[in-house]
Amino acid sequence: MSDSAFNITDDERDYSMYSLEENPFPYSPVPDEDPAVYCGQDHVAEAVGDTVSTLLGTGKSKHLVITGKYGNGKSHTLKYARSLVRDREDVLVGYVAQPGEGFLDIYHEFIYDIGFDRVQEIAYEFLASTARDVTDTNPANADAMESLIEEGEVLLSEIVPTAIQRLSDITKFADFARAIIHMVYEDTNLYAWQWLTAEGIRYEQRKEMEIHSALDDDTMGVRAFTSFKSLLLELGYTGVFVFIDEFEAISRLGNKDKQATLNSIRHLIDQNGSGMSILFACAPEVWQDVMSEYHAFSERIGNEVALRPLTDDHLEDLISSYLQTARTNESQKIEPFESETLELIHQRSQGNIRQVLSICGKALDQGLDQGQQTVTPELVQTILE
Template structure:
């Protein structure tokens, strides 16, 4: 009988360190909505300035956040996104990586918004039309849905006018029809598939009186612009697009890379207001883009670089993570059970890489608790490198 495996659901006890649990992630991948951000002030200031400028002026502005693998680009983008999500006057979408071209960026963005959010926008637009041409006064998408469900407002009464107005707003009548069809039970899945550039059959398009296919980068730019114009017409101030791992465009063929960058450039040119794009990109790829594709890089113009952590950054990071699980704060050492010497060793060996720091801190805390030692000394820390 093999007794080497010992599998248990019993939790490790961290109470001797005044901790309820190990606060460090076992797999240091950024959470969807990070609670902690110990960034570098020059980065937070630049991002804050860019975002605030868009919110206050309505003028489009864009930024590239560069940094080596594991230095916190994704964490920075996701944390900024989580702050903006709390606002009800903007729309925020995250693209994990740019894929094979702009159409993939558009697809990922609309998918991140989700079926329900797009459907809500359709009801919001119908509500605005209903307030103008009927006696009803729906003040929200929920109120509009109730009026339709209860038969107090007939779709046949408002849809023709809604499509006409939305076609004028978006300059894209097929997009207008797809948005309105999001409220019909029989066709809302077809409309969703068309709007997300998944592709639908001719018969399904015909049912919605949609004539074009959303199947190339040019159509993607047109649909993105139409979506932004719909949002501005509904009173939203801006649309924020976070494109992570932008360095993956370097894996495309030169022709496809140039086509992708040209499409993003066209999107920026067509949307001088209400659009903010933030990219996360490896520095060497961004340098290549700046040297080879001036027309694109000039549209952004702004870059801020994440640097490796300093000793002060590292101390703050560890202190903040430990603070999430503290049961009491009686220790003179706010990074207990880590010592300053052990943190110095971690900094040297990780070279200030955030991902490596979080990973090794997680493993050290588990091991020191298992061995029931009072603190993480330098000698103890050396075993992990």
């Protein structure tokens, strides 16, 4: 096969003909980690805002299920909601891409999303609060505590026993307390991290940290999750947000595993009436099954909001908002798309956001390649055939 069989180039495409810096529509319509655009349905935005605001404003736990068919924007809504709170200093935010094989996988993904560095920082924060009480120093934050230890002004041996005892009293889980504190030790922090993420470590490694139990089942996962939240509240945080995407994946589990997973989440909710908010994204048919078969779980959530297919107006707002992110002029309109083109896109996509974005991205490139000043219904028709 000759080298010329494929036409590969790294030349950037020039969208200036459309007064755009780039094609603003994603080639793979998967939501960004921090979506810049959210054209929503007001009732969904209101429900998400109310759920998030309840925890931020009152400290009380509130939970929400966002339902919607494939491609109608569940993940996008969840990630947009996450982007609104993840930079706040008074909360901790964890994203779970899908529930896996059970609750322990949910816990693992949550801690893993928070990350090694952030958990280590929280460990230093707790040591700082202990140091302020048992030494003459006054470390204001995690960085100050780390500096005092590195400079030898505070010895770990001086504060660690007290810190472990205090954290054990707060969490009622001594092994969790030891694992958190061992996050600051250079020779054991990786073992501590593996234990905290439920990855599993050998008995010898646990023994080195004086940890007696393995974090290896759903009950222990619920206990560790609750302990982590209790630690955060002790440090003055408002609480924890947990975003669980593709919750419909639980339908692939056997009945026993599905019931165990839902029971574990129910226990987690029951044990955390304050300081925790869980937002689920779930296909509507799976959520209907959960509500009909697992009342004890679904009653704990209490709130559901459904994403509907886009209306004509929503579709126009969505396309306009995406175009606005790449505009080189002051236009607020839908150019280069013609109004009739939007009608065709709406008709053929049936208001499915994922399909709308995919069609728009392809149409813009096709129009550019053909040198068309506007994206016409005829041009879109060639893509759809």
